[in-house]
Amino acid sequence: MKTLLDRTLTEHIRALEAREYSSLELTRAYLDRIEEIDSEIGAYLFVNTDEALKQAVASDLRRRRGDTRSILDGIPYGAKDNLCTKGIPTTCGSRYLEHYVPPYSATVIERLAAAGCVFLGKLNMDEFAMGSTTEHSAFHPTKNPHDPTCSPGGSSGGSAAALAANEAVFTLGSDTGGSIRQPASHCGAVGIKPTYGSVSRYGLCAFASSLEQIGPLTRTVSENATILSFLQGQDPRDATSRSAPVDSREHTIALHTLRIGLPRELFSKDIAPEVRSRALDAAHMLEKLGALVEEVSLPSLTYAAPTYYILSAAEASSNLARMDGVRFGRRAEGVRDPEALYCRTRSEGFGEEVKRRILLGTFFLSRDRYDEYYKKAFRAKLLIQAEMTSCFANCHLLLSPTAFTSAPQLGIRESDPAAIHRRDLCTVPANLAGIPALTVPFGKDCCGLPIGVQLMGPLWSEPLLYKVGEELERIRAKEWGGR
Amino acid sequence: MELNLDFPKLARLAQLSFSQEEESALRKDLMRIADFAREVSELPDEANSLRAEGICLLREDRVGSCLSPCDILAAAPAHEKGMITVPSVMEDSHEDPS
Numbered sequence A: 001m002k003t004l005l006d007r008t009l010t011e012h013i014r015a016l017e018a019r020e021y022s023s024l025e026l027t028r029a030y031l032d033r034i035e036e037i038d039s040e041i042g043a044y045l046f047v048n049t050d051e052a053l054k055q056a057v058a059s060d061l062r063r064r065r066g067d068t069r070s071i072l073d074g075i076p077y078g079a080k081d082n083l084c085t086k087g088i089p090t091t092c093g094s095r096y097l098e099h100y101v102p103p104y105s106a107t108v109i110e111r112l113a114a115a116g117c118v119f120l121g122k123l124n125m126d127e128f129a130m131g132s133t134t135e136h137s138a139f140h141p142t143k144n145p146h147d148p149t150c151s152p153g154g155s156s157g158g159s160a161a162a163l164a165a166n167e168a169v170f171t172l173g174s175d176t177g178g179s180i181r182q183p184a185s186h187c188g189a190v191g192i193k194p195t196y197g198s199v200s201r202y203g204l205c206a207f208a209s210s211l212e213q214i215g216p217l218t219r220t221v222s223e224n225a226t227i228l229s230f231l232q233g234q235d236p237r238d239a240t241s242r243s244a245p246v247d248s249r250e251h252t253i254a255l256h257t258l259r260i261g262l263p264r265e266l267f268s269k270d271i272a273p274e275v276r277s278r279a280l281d282a283a284h285m286l287e288k289l290g291a292l293v294e295e296v297s298l299p300s301l302t303y304a305a306p307t308y309y310i311l312s313a314a315e316a317s318s319n320l321a322r323m324d325g326v327r328f329g330r331r332a333e334g335v336r337d338p339e340a341l342y343c344r345t346r347s348e349g350f351g352e353e354v355k356r357r358i359l360l361g362t363f364f365l366s367r368d369r370y371d372e373y374y375k376k377a378f379r380a381k382l383l384i385q386a387e388m389t390s391c392f393a394n395c396h397l398l399l400s401p402t403a404f405t406s407a408p409q410l411g412i413r414e415s416d417p418a419a420i421h422r423r424d425l426c427t428v429p430a431n432l433a434g435i436p437a438l439t440v441p442f443g444k445d446c447c448g449l450p451i452g453v454q455l456m457g458p459l460w461s462e463p464l465l466y467k468v469g470e471e472l473e474r475i476r477a478k479e480w481g482g483r
Numbered sequence B: 001m002e003l004n005l006d007f008p009k010l011a012r013l014a015q016l017s018f019s020q021e022e023e024s025a026l027r028k029d030l031m032r033i034a035d036f037a038r039e040v041s042e043l044p045d046e047a048n049s050l051r052a053e054g055i056c057l058l059r060e061d062r063v064g065s066c067l068s069p070c071d072i073l074a075a076a077p078a079h080e081k082g083m084i085t086v087p088s089v090m091e092d093s094h095e096d097p098s
Helices: A009-017 A023-041 A049-065 A107-114 A157-164 A181-187 A221-231 A273-288 A299-322 A338-349 A352-365 A371-391 A417-422 A428-433 A462-480 B007-013 B020-042 B045-049 B069-075
Strands: A044-047 A076-080 A118-123 A170-175 A190-193 A213-218 A259-263 A292-296 A397-401 A437-444 A450-456
Touching: A009 A023, A009 A221, A023 A044, A023 A049, A023 A076, A023 A118, A044 A157, A049 A118, A076 A107, A076 A157, A107 A118, A107 A221, A118 A157, A157 A170, A157 A181, A157 A213, A170 A181, A170 A190, A170 A221, A181 A190, A181 A437, A181 A450, A190 A221, A190 A462, A213 A221, A221 A437, A221 A462, A259 A273, A273 A292, A273 A397, A273 A437, A273 A450, A273 A462, A299 A352, A299 A371, A299 A417, A299 A428, A299 B020, A352 A371, A352 B007, A352 B020, A371 A428, A371 B020, A371 B045, A397 A462, A417 B020, A437 A462, A450 A462, B007 B020
Parallel strands: A076 A118, A076 A170, A259 A292, A259 A397
Antiparallel strands: A044 A118, A170 A213, A190 A213, A190 A437, A397 A450, A437 A450
């Protein structure tokens, strides 16, 4: 028999409406679960116990009065710790912001509060979202609930692990180069990097502003679509945010007329055979249902990993310049001049990976290197965008593996940092092109670890990605009983 | 490829300081990553003709609500008399102006 925590978002919505249980009971069940298991998993950095219980009581009161705010009223969720939450610590996984309590909330947090959601707490992450294992959190690593000797991925590792360990109904993450999709893939969750500009980033601690988006992680595809619909929309406080064109919401293509491209460059021989097989299985099964599947080539993706690294490091060095010990966050003690204050505060507050990226970003932007690196990378980004646009003139979406492997073991220290960045190849193209990308769990490897399959589509094609993603879920349920 | 790197200058520009041990480890990493990043220099010529679409992302210059000074000061690491305090930027002058 299903326990309260095994239920899907849709089931919770129905049960709350039917008064089968209250938001307070549901919230208590999740807080109890966090209390029971999180010392082992380490998904949360802050648990909002008292306030969450108050919010649940208020939600139940609204329901009794018949003035619920939305279908999500009373649903408990958690958010990555780089989303500002008024009055609640927001650390970005960094010692620099260890005691920082923001005076305002991110737009996405406000939107979910307006919808009546109950806020459970802040989730662990690689420091300032720089990393892919959550081992770069300054506080503690997070473990993968499917195998605690493995990483949940990153940087939104806490968001993915909390979901897999039943510590929230849904979670929010941010994705600069795959930071929602890769951990979702490693933890058996559904995760989306929405179209650039579709979700306001006001209140998201900026890492690489031209690339990142906020998105939901959920257990099922339809839940993901529901949560995203509450997050999307233009926000005057984020000048890059836009509302989806009206016609894209009604955009539907029948499966038997669907054309799916398999980008040759994203089926590299460096990808684990089991992971590659799952993506090919997904393509063949969609083909059996009538879709036209063909191999496509996007030669510019050869440059995607270095392009991403140059642009993201350059933007990080600029965005993190504000962390100088003056207006908020940490301040080094006993310093008598401003230059030493900036330098010592930053050197004491930032971890190794953040320092490395700031240093490299400074290098790429320096006068002597700008043309050789930054300018070239910027042009490569335009080339990737142009090539993907013309590719989508011939196919409706692209299918590929999400990550190179299933969840890696914790504690493995790679000697070559460039090798780590090459493994972001499948996820970074969507960030560079600004297009939406969805990962859906599709089977497991020989050790029982989840494997995700990625769907990418043109700008504002989220409805189509969700539709095909649901089809993959149905296939998975039929083939492997939902594994 | 050997990278001509003025590490102390780079660290100064990034406003970071490193021990000798950290510097030597980072130098190796920087070489490897710079080599990896240099792959973009092989970009085909067609990329040179591409231009970013001009999108104006500036919002109207209009007075709106903002955070209260109290909230901002509460988040500051040090403040006094309603102002954020920082170490002295100018050295104190000990000369007698007369």
